[in-house]
Amino acid sequence: RERERERERRERGMSSSSGSGSVPSQGLRVSTRKRLLGDMFGGFAQNGTHVVLILDPRGTRILNAACTMRDIMDMGVTVVEKLELVRQPFPDLDAVYFVEPTTENLDLIIQDFSGPKPKYANCHTFFLSAIDQHVLDRFSRNPDFVRRVKTFAEINVDYEAIEERVFTLNRPSSFYTLYSDSEQAAVNLERELSQIARQLVTACVTLKEYPYVRYMGSSDHAATLASTFLAEYETFMRDIPSYKPIQENLGTLLILDRRVDPLAPVYHDYYMQTLANDMLEITDGIFTFTTSQNRPETGVLLETNELWRACRHKHIAHVTGFLDQYGRELEQSSSLAQYHKSKQREGVNIRDLVKQLPAYRQHVQNFASMSSASEIIFSREGQRNMRRIAELEEDLLMGLNEDGESVREPFTLLIQLLRELHENPNSIPEDRARLAMVYCKAVGGLTPEQQSQVVDLLDDLECSTSLANFHLLGVPVLVPKAGRKHGMQKLSESAMSKKKRKQRVPGEEIVILDRWEPQIQTIMEQWCQDELPMDEYPFVKQPPAEELTQRSAGRRRQRKKTSRLIVYVLGCLSQAELRAAYKVAEKEERDIIIGSSQIVSGTEFVHMVASLSGNSAAPSTRRVGGPSSSSSGSRTGLSQQPQTTMPPSSGVASDPFSRFNG
Numbered sequence: 001r002e003r004e005r006e007r008e009r010r011e012r013g014m015s016s017s018s019g020s021g022s023v024p025s026q027g028l029r030v031s032t033r034k035r036l037l038g039d040m041f042g043g044f045a046q047n048g049t050h051v052v053l054i055l056d057p058r059g060t061r062i063l064n065a066a067c068t069m070r071d072i073m074d075m076g077v078t079v080v081e082k083l084e085l086v087r088q089p090f091p092d093l094d095a096v097y098f099v100e101p102t103t104e105n106l107d108l109i110i111q112d113f114s115g116p117k118p119k120y121a122n123c124h125t126f127f128l129s130a131i132d133q134h135v136l137d138r139f140s141r142n143p144d145f146v147r148r149v150k151t152f153a154e155i156n157v158d159y160e161a162i163e164e165r166v167f168t169l170n171r172p173s174s175f176y177t178l179y180s181d182s183e184q185a186a187v188n189l190e191r192e193l194s195q196i197a198r199q200l201v202t203a204c205v206t207l208k209e210y211p212y213v214r215y216m217g218s219s220d221h222a223a224t225l226a227s228t229f230l231a232e233y234e235t236f237m238r239d240i241p242s243y244k245p246i247q248e249n250l251g252t253l254l255i256l257d258r259r260v261d262p263l264a265p266v267y268h269d270y271y272m273q274t275l276a277n278d279m280l281e282i283t284d285g286i287f288t289f290t291t292s293q294n295r296p297e298t299g300v301l302l303e304t305n306e307l308w309r310a311c312r313h314k315h316i317a318h319v320t321g322f323l324d325q326y327g328r329e330l331e332q333s334s335s336l337a338q339y340h341k342s343k344q345r346e347g348v349n350i351r352d353l354v355k356q357l358p359a360y361r362q363h364v365q366n367f368a369s370m371s372s373a374s375e376i377i378f379s380r381e382g383q384r385n386m387r388r389i390a391e392l393e394e395d396l397l398m399g400l401n402e403d404g405e406s407v408r409e410p411f412t413l414l415i416q417l418l419r420e421l422h423e424n425p426n427s428i429p430e431d432r433a434r435l436a437m438v439y440c441k442a443v444g445g446l447t448p449e450q451q452s453q454v455v456d457l458l459d460d461l462e463c464s465t466s467l468a469n470f471h472l473l474g475v476p477v478l479v480p481k482a483g484r485k486h487g488m489q490k491l492s493e494s495a496m497s498k499k500k501r502k503q504r505v506p507g508e509e510i511v512i513l514d515r516w517e518p519q520i521q522t523i524m525e526q527w528c529q530d531e532l533p534m535d536e537y538p539f540v541k542q543p544p545a546e547e548l549t550q551r552s553a554g555r556r557r558q559r560k561k562t563s564r565l566i567v568y569v570l571g572c573l574s575q576a577e578l579r580a581a582y583k584v585a586e587k588e589e590r591d592i593i594i595g596s597s598q599i600v601s602g603t604e605f606v607h608m609v610a611s612l613s614g615n616s617a618a619p620s621t622r623r624v625g626g627p628s629s630s631s632s633g634s635r636t637g638l639s640q641q642p643q644t645t646m647p648p649s650s651g652v653a654s655d656p657f658s659r660f661n662g
Helices: 002-016 028-047 057-066 069-073 103-112 133-140 143-148 174-179 183-206 220-239 272-279 306-311 316-333 335-341 350-383 386-398 410-423 429-443 448-458 461-473 483-501 519-528 545-552 575-588 602-610
Strands: 051-055 077-082 094-099 123-127 149-154 160-163 166-168 212-215 252-256 286-290 296-300 564-569 591-596
Touching (some): 028 057, 028 069, 028 094, 028 123, 028 160, 051 057, 057 094, 103 123, 143 149, 174 183, 183 564, 220 252, 272 316, 272 350, 272 575, 272 602, 306 316, 306 350, 350 386, 386 410, 386 429, 410 429, 429 461, 429 602, 448 461, 461 602, 519 564
Parallel strands (some): 051 077, 123 149, 166 591, 212 252, 564 591
Antiparallel strands (some): 160 166
């Protein structure tokens, strides 16, 4: 009982510190944890039964995202095993399987109960998504196995709740299928959208949402996914009549195309979470650093780290001061720290100090992790000259510099900085490619002569291919010579529109490199204020007339702010867009959840875009001063790398712009 109360206190603390403000929400991660633990282990925990938990790679990632090892052990799990490995028999214990519904997985499960000496007493199988008929047929053909089966159920949790407001479907190949110009991508498109729809249904089912569905009207992909989602949801409700979604204050599922804002993943954002994923080699939320004693240590940047949650959405200019203040408060508030500093040892209750030791060690470890992460970020940021890059990107996108002056001769500024970066041995070509991508979006593209100069300074075939492929996301890359004048006009128009989007509040602290906001933030704000244009973001199925009347009559302020917004972005999300969801949720006091097939850093995005053309290479896995994955992942210590299906490659084109030239 004490453990359960402690877990509830932790969950309340995590929800309150996740940026949700006063929004009455448990959070997606807490809801997922309760559902997984309750549906799979509730009966065992009540009866005091001990079991063996067996996971495949996909089940491992889903469980890791929502639960800690302590959560699982508290529910009666004695041992956690990997399905694909040779395992020690426990003939006196029941086995609980949490796996994908594939024939390969079912065959491995059946093997555990074959022969005269089964590995486990009984079998409880929970599939993370719907079971196909051929899997059921394989199951029914094994009567010896059937006699051992006590549970055979679909749990329908086919997503990873990596943060309280963030989920991912863990489909890295989705970006290629959605945006590549290859024949293979076109063949797989319908199947990919259907699979995304089914996984989205499981996320909404966990939240008990039967949402209104809106989509980006200019995107065929978004329109198809919206209608497919609704059909899949209706099929789910027919197949499971016992499922009852909430009936009042229905939420909205808003489906967006990555083309709505192709800049967000490439723009050099100066907030902690983005910089950490750009600068650190993070694997499943863990990075390695060297202590002042020259010892290697690992740092944890996960949802379970309270200090990381407090820092991740802060501008890097504020992180150092925040950490200094945290260190002073930790030293002053901890009796254990005071004991170490004090020379007076008499009258000290050693028992109380010993009780505080585990929590104190955890605070110190978190503090060391964040301090080391910020030091590494500042060091590499200077080496790669990222501030100059970010300043020029912001000036280009706003059309004005920090002093409010118009940006003149933008291409000259671009080439000057690219030359400096090219001569810098610490600069990486991905940073130069991202700067060129921002330029193309802000100014309207490059003339053939300009393109030749930029490619020479990128000095990397894959990054040049990525720049050429950026047009597949709706960004003009090559324009005729006459386009230069058009581009300057477009830059001016862009400046005016952004000035309208973000006005400084009187008395607000001005932070450098903080003028640009992701377009998704504006869209979420419009939805919260009932100002999202219905012609640009139509409904798949119109809400009741009374609901629309309330909206048009301007009574939104009188309505309870209890309806939820679920945003799904096709292709990928950036860390800046995750922060935008938390920011709008807190500002508007609304419950907002955001998700995609994957969360990527800027460097990863460059390689993904390079893979889109049919004759280009798959994205490189090499990382120079950047992460290997986003800061999410293993929480039970059973990390599994996702199975990524990359597009076939026939080598990078010798001239990635050859399709445009001539």
